[in-house]
Amino acid sequence: MIQVMILATLTAAVAQGTPLLLTALGEIMTQRSGVLNLGLEGMMLMGAASSFMVLVNTNSLFLAVVAGAVCSGLLALVHGFLSITCRVHQIICGLALNMFAGGLSGYLGKDYNGIPAPKVLPSFRIPLLADIPYVGEIFFYQNGLVYLSYGLVIGLTYLIFHTQIGLKLRACGENPAAAYSMGISVNRTRYIYVVMGGMLAGIGGSFLILSTVPSWVENMTGGRGWIALAIVTCAMWKPAAAMAAAYVFGGVEALGYQLQAVSVNVSPVLLKMLPYLATILVLAAVSIGNQDKGAAGPEAMTTPFIPEDN
Amino acid sequence: MMDKERRGRGSLRLIRRMDIPGWLRLAVPAASIAGGFLFSAIFLLGAGESPLEVYGVMLQGAFGSSYGLGETVVKMIPLMLVSVGVSFAFKMQIWNAGGEGQLHIGAAAATFIILNLKGYDRKTTLTAAFLAAFFCAGLYGLIPAVMKVKWNVNELITCLMLNYVGTLLISWLIQGPWKDPAGFAFPRTAKFPRAGEMPAFFGTRIHAGVVMGLLAALLLWFILTRTRWGFEIQLIGANPKVAEYAGIPVKRYILAVMFVSAGIAGIAGMSEVCGITHRLQANFAAQVGPSGMTIAYLAQCHPLGAVLVSFLFGALLVGGNSIQKLGLPVSTVQMIQGSILFFVAAGTMFMNYQIQWKGGSRE
Numbered sequence: 001m002i003q004v005m006i007l008a009t010l011t012a013a014v015a016q017g018t019p020l021l022l023t024a025l026g027e028i029m030t031q032r033s034g035v036l037n038l039g040l041e042g043m044m045l046m047g048a049a050s051s052f053m054v055l056v057n058t059n060s061l062f063l064a065v066v067a068g069a070v071c072s073g074l075l076a077l078v079h080g081f082l083s084i085t086c087r088v089h090q091i092i093c094g095l096a097l098n099m100f101a102g103g104l105s106g107y108l109g110k111d112y113n114g115i116p117a118p119k120v121l122p123s124f125r126i127p128l129l130a131d132i133p134y135v136g137e138i139f140f141y142q143n144g145l146v147y148l149s150y151g152l153v154i155g156l157t158y159l160i161f162h163t164q165i166g167l168k169l170r171a172c173g174e175n176p177a178a179a180y181s182m183g184i185s186v187n188r189t190r191y192i193y194v195v196m197g198g199m200l201a202g203i204g205g206s207f208l209i210l211s212t213v214p215s216w217v218e219n220m221t222g223g224r225g226w227i228a229l230a231i232v233t234c235a236m237w238k239p240a241a242a243m244a245a246a247y248v249f250g251g252v253e254a255l256g257y258q259l260q261a262v263s264v265n266v267s268p269v270l271l272k273m274l275p276y277l278a279t280i281l282v283l284a285a286v287s288i289g290n291q292d293k294g295a296a297g298p299e300a301m302t303t304p305f306i307p308e309d310n
Numbered sequence: 311m312m313d314k315e316r317r318g319r320g321s322l323r324l325i326r327r328m329d330i331p332g333w334l335r336l337a338v339p340a341a342s343i344a345g346g347f348l349f350s351a352i353f354l355l356g357a358g359e360s361p362l363e364v365y366g367v368m369l370q371g372a373f374g375s376s377y378g379l380g381e382t383v384v385k386m387i388p389l390m391l392v393s394v395g396v397s398f399a400f401k402m403q404i405w406n407a408g409g410e411g412q413l414h415i416g417a418a419a420a421t422f423i424i425l426n427l428k429g430y431d432r433k434t435t436l437t438a439a440f441l442a443a444f445f446c447a448g449l450y451g452l453i454p455a456v457m458k459v460k461w462n463v464n465e466l467i468t469c470l471m472l473n474y475v476g477t478l479l480i481s482w483l484i485q486g487p488w489k490d491p492a493g494f495a496f497p498r499t500a501k502f503p504r505a506g507e508m509p510a511f512f513g514t515r516i517h518a519g520v521v522m523g524l525l526a527a528l529l530l531w532f533i534l535t536r537t538r539w540g541f542e543i544q545l546i547g548a549n550p551k552v553a554e555y556a557g558i559p560v561k562r563y564i565l566a567v568m569f570v571s572a573g574i575a576g577i578a579g580m581s582e583v584c585g586i587t588h589r590l591q592a593n594f595a596a597q598v599g600p601s602g603m604t605i606a607y608l609a610q611c612h613p614l615g616a617v618l619v620s621f622l623f624g625a626l627l628v629g630g631n632s633i634q635k636l637g638l639p640v641s642t643v644q645m646i647q648g649s650i651l652f653f654v655a656a657g658t659m660f661m662n663y664q665i666q667w668k669g670g671s672r673e
Contacts, residue, residue: 038466042648078652087324087663088655091405091466092607096655099600100648104353106641218641226470233464269482276471276478280457283468287461308323 009251009258010138016212017250018146019044019204023228024235024242025152026200030076032160032237033193034173034186034300037079038094040201041225042101043072047205049105052112052216059118061210065145068206069199075101076198080191087304098225106218117214121145121207145207149243152200156239169193173298176305186305204228223276230279234286237297245282252278324663338657339608343622345657346650353645364633364642371632372625378632380514384586386624387516388413388578388595390523390617392602395574397611398530399567400603402547406568408454408469409575410599411476412447416576417583418480419446421488421499421590424506435505436584440522443580444573450476451572452565459561465568473599484590498591508585519581523620526574527613534613543567575602597627597644604651623647 023040030037037043047068055064079097082088121143130140139150160166168189171179176186205221213220227249235241256271351361372382392409399406420439427435454468481497490500508517534540546553546560554560579595587594605623609615630643659665 082652082656086656086659088659092651092655095407095600095603095607096648096651098648099604099644099651103641103643103645103648106639107353107645108357110637110639110641218639223470223474226467230467230471233467267482267486269478269485273475273478276474279471280468280475283463284457284461287457287463291461306324 005258005262007134007137009254011141012254012257013247013251014138014142014146015250016253017246017248018142018149019207019212020224020228020231020249021149021204021243021246022145022152022207023201023204023225024231024246025149025156025239026197026204027229027232028156028160028197028235028237028239028242029169029193029200030197031232031301032169032173032298033190034176034298034303034305035080035083035190035194036090036094036302037076037083037097037194037197038091038229039075039079039097039101039198039225040228041221041223042098042105043075043198043201044205044208044221044225044228045105045219046075046101047072047202048209048220049109049112049205049216050202051206052117052209053109055117055119055210056112056115061119061121064210065203065206068202070202072202072205073195073199076195076201077191079198080194084187084190084194084304087306090302102219109216109218112216114215114217117209120214121210143211145203145211148203153239153243160239170298172305173300176300176303180305180307187307190305201225201228227275227279230283233297234282236286236290248282249275249278323666324659325666327662327664330661334661335610338661339610339619339654342608342653342657343650345653346646349649349653350642350646354642359636359638364636364638367633367636368626368629372629377514378628380512380516381628382621382624383520384515384517384624385627386620387519387523387585388582388598389601389605389623389627390620391519391526391578391581392575392598393605393609393616393620394523394527394530394613395571395578396602397606397609397613397616398534398574399571400606401534401611402543402563402567403550404455404458404564404568404571405466406451406454406469406571406575407466407599407603408451408472408476408572409578409602410595411469411473412451412572412575413579413582413595413598414476414480415450415579416443416447416573417579417590417594418483419443419576420580421502421583424502424584425488425499428503430505432505432507435503436508439506439580439584440577443576447576447579448569448573451568451575455565455568459564480590481592484592488590490589496591499589502584502588506584507588508581510585515586517581517585519578519585522577522581524617526577527617530574530613600644601627601647604647604654607651608654 023044027037027040050071051064051068054067075097079093082093083090123141123143126140130136160169168184171184172186172189180186208221231242231245234245253275256274259271260268354361354364372378392413396406396409419442423439423442424435427438453472454465457463457468458465484499485497488499490498510517542558543563546558546563550560582595583590601623605616605619609619626643630640633642
């Protein structure tokens with residue numbers, strides 16, 4: 001009985017953690033290129049809303065995910081234009097993006113409130129791997145986007161740390177002047193990663209509505225975008241560490257549901273606080289742990305790059 | 311040259327202004343607000359609404375009657391308090407995004423005092439509630455400040471997380487321990503005794519919160535512009551490193567400013583429960599937190615400017631309620647606010663830079 005529960009919680013941890021992971025991976029790329037995009041919550045919401053609208057109208061899961069990615073990619077492009085080309089304060093711009101996208105998703109989704117999703121992303125077994133005891137059940141009996149996230153973690157780790165492209169990306173975030181003198185177009189690179197980051201946040205939102213909470217409600221992300229942002233910092237901008245962190249937060253959320261299911265004598269409202277409190281605690285712990293390592297994060301993040309000055 | 315940015319094609323050039331002309335400081339926010347409405351109009355049109363009709367209904371709702379005008383002031387009160395509060399922190403580049411949570415904590419503290427402090431007159435009860443709201447919300451705001459000062463934890467994320475914690479705490483209180491036993495299934499506390507109600511003026515719902523908001527704005531304006539504290543706060547905001555070298559105790563300022571900033575946001579909660587709802591209930595201040603931040607930025611963190619912009623945003627909220635009769639959700643207002651903020655952000659470019667078009671091929 002206990003074993004079944006633990007297994008169910010861990011499986012749910014991966015499922016709940018994946019939207020956080022996808023979004024955090026996108027933001028890792030964005031921040032590594034030197035741009036801070038605080039608009040994750042809004043982009044996830046628009047991703048979820050557009051996915052849901054496309055799903056209801058076309059009944060195609062594939063098109064739904066594509067719609068989520070495209071809509072959030074466009075929003076990220078706006079953020080890119082304002083923060084890269086117009087050199088607008090990135091924190092303010094990100095807050096504006098959140099508010100605008102949150103409002104837009106509520107406005108566009110008004111006719112879809114409360115409709116259940118016609119279908120959800122199906123889970124399927126990966127042959128052989130799914131037969132590994134416990135591990136197979138937890139990691140290899142999930143839906144397609146979970147497998148996509150595994151691929152992304154491996155791919156991005158390789159890309160960022162072991163390729164020329166990754167070196168250029170990091171250079172834009174750490175020392176754009178040096179990158180520029182080596183002939184890298186800093187601002188173009190930043191645009192590319194900002195938009196890709198937005199697309200991943202959109203897919204994170206799609207995941208949420210196509211699997212975790214399959215029905216549209218205004219503000220249904222409930223702060224997950226901000227948790228994903230915290231994950232990026234906790235993971236020190238490393239994809240593999242982001243994966244671990246995302247599953248921890250997913251696990252905390254899953255634990256809340258599990259405790260509710262076995263009717264522990266704690267109010268469900270208080271259990272809902274768990275992920276937020278966990279975020280604060282983990283952030284504090286990571287910051288204390290890294291205190292003597294100096295400033296964390298890409299050196300040039302939030303600083304616009306001005307080619308004329310170099 | 312390999313770089314597109316360096317190639318001799320015609321391009322926009324941004325040249326940093328040495329000083330910003332005064333007219334631009336007013337023109338840019340005004341144009342931004344107009345821009346935000348125009349930008350939102352595209353989306354309204356796209357969804358088949360007539361922007362003119364929508365904006366007309368909003369205008370009518372907010373200013374078209376003495377009732378509407380009164381409600382605009384009523385909605386302005388919490389916005390004014392929260393935006394004045396957070397702009398004080400913003401001035402120092404401390405991102406107090408926790409107005410929403412601080413407001414809820416302030417409201418809860420005031421409620422606790424009023425429901426438990428029986429048998430005192432109105433003046434004593436409300437003063438106690440006021441102080442409780444200020445101190446409890448201030449302490450709540452100290453959590454991110456201490457984490458920032460001690461361990462360099464990003465205050466923006468902690469503030470936002472504490473918003474969720476604060477609002478959930480209130481829902482727990484009103485569903486559980488503080489629930490009105492005579493309130494049937496409604497998640498809310500018992501009604502306040504008369505000593506806990508703030509009087510309303512002129513036959514409207516406008517209450518004493520408006521005075522508190524104006525006083526807070528005046529006080530902070532005075533501190534910022536007329537005292538050494540204000541001078542040092544502005545210095546920290548302009549460049550924390552330089553301030554540190556100059557011997558200003560930056561960390562102590564962060565703690566103090568966050569305490570005051572959060573405390574004022576807490577007063578917003580107290581004034582809502584004592585002035586409007588007369589009990590603690592769900593959703594008594596939806597969207598006040600994010601709007602407060604927008605207002606603070608739009609007002610360039612000027613406390614008196616924040617009062618002015620709050621009035622406008624109060625109108626936007628009242629107008630937003632009236633467009634529900636067209637079948638539009640309240641989130642439409644959030645969309646308009648977001649686009650205004652976009653334009654304000656973009657507008658700073660026009661303030662900080664002179665824009666020139668460099669055409670033709672240059673080496």
